[in-house]
Amino acid sequence: MKLEKHLLSILESLHDAVIVIVKDSTIVFVNKAYSEQFQVPAKKIIGRKLKEIEGNSRILEVLKSGKSLINDCSYVHSLKKDVCANITPLIENGEMIGVVTIMKDITELTKVQDELTKYKRDLSDLQEQLDRRYFYKLESKSSVMQKAVQLSKQVADTDASVILYGESGTGKEIFANSIHEASKRNNKPYIAINIASIPDSLFESEMFGYEDGSFTGSRKGGKKGLLEMANGGTLLLDEIGEMSLNSQAKILRVIQERKFQKVGGTKLYPIDVRIICATHRNLKDMIKAGQFREDLYYRINVVPIYIPPLRNRKEDLPFLSNTILNELCLKYSKHVRMSEEVLRIMEQYEWPGNVRELVNVLERMLVVCTKQFFEPENLPDYFCLDRHPSSINSNNSISPSIVSPLFTTKLDILIEKMEKEHIEFILKNTRNRTEAIQKLGISRKSFYTKLKKYQIE
């Protein structure tokens, strides 16, 4: 077959539109597909100059530059169509004699693409609104906190292992819960457990449950463990640093194999749980001290999120106090507002118990407040502030005079007073007495003796 003889019929049989112009832009050829796609009969267009029909045509650009355009998308005004074209100069004996263009009508595709872009934009707006709803409690002016929230939003819809690092009361559980709510697991259970509150001897049966008749006194029919209860959803292992090495090995097996065994059984149950861990401890130091398994650490430390202590984000105190106070006012059916003076005193304080302490302080203030605005008097004694507003000097720092009670109290009375307040504070800011004893660093016996001495309930 002599190709040259058949070139015209080859061009005619193409499904893509073809248009050929010569050097002075005269149109010398359009194929059948061109006429059909753009509804322009060949006889109406052949012999006319393209520069008079479509002065800004991309074909004319190629005619001028001599450089091809491949997959070039543009809008053709004279056709009222979006097209995608391959525009190539025709070269004969080293000289350009015209341009050949093969193109496709992509008007519908462009329309669909525009709609898709619009839907994508709407979807991301909606997602942002949803994210804001899930993470609204964690809004912050602090860049460290904003980074933590941003990272949480990014990982929420994945199954990546997240570990939340932060001091007690910084809001680790709120983070974990927000991540769960923003994930596709949000219609399944969210279960948070504090490892410190489970005695090691009960860890296995609490976590994995037990089979029927597995030990004397066990419940008939066996018992579901926390892991099974969280199936399909999210399990927060709070205070993972408190887990014994023995329990760490068991949890590691579950994470690796995605299967678990109940106490007293041999059957392996498949499990689909997203595990989020949280701790206030430095796990790397614990590994060095032989208290934490390195392999478990690398399993859970895929996305570490660091939550700053409240003292490092005091710029959030006004917003945080108001949000928490609003919730407390609803709870107590009271209407009390923050005052600038109280806020300034609060900003001087270091908040060792973080947001949990802030919630407790505000609750205590609300209960005792009889006015519409908080006053310095409503603050707990351990703020040790002079009641006079002038105690905050112009630099916003506390002048020595404000610790006036310290200047007038005998040392032993002062120590007892501080000890009592500290125990009360720890009790309020921990989940149970075992944790309080741990935090206080005293023996159980000494703890109960002090409770009796200070008549703490």
Ligand SMILES: Nc1ncnc2c1ncn2[C@@H]1O[C@H](COP(=O)(O)OP(=O)(O)OP(=O)(O)O)[C@@H](O)[C@H]1O
């Ligand atoms: N951003 C916040 N807005 C409102 N309340 C908050 C916020 N962050 C924390 N809280 C409150 O502070 C208390 C402690 O929060 P959370 O239990 O999440 O802290 P945590 O870091 O998990 O503490 P722990 O390590 O002791 O378990 C809770 O009562 C919680 O509702």
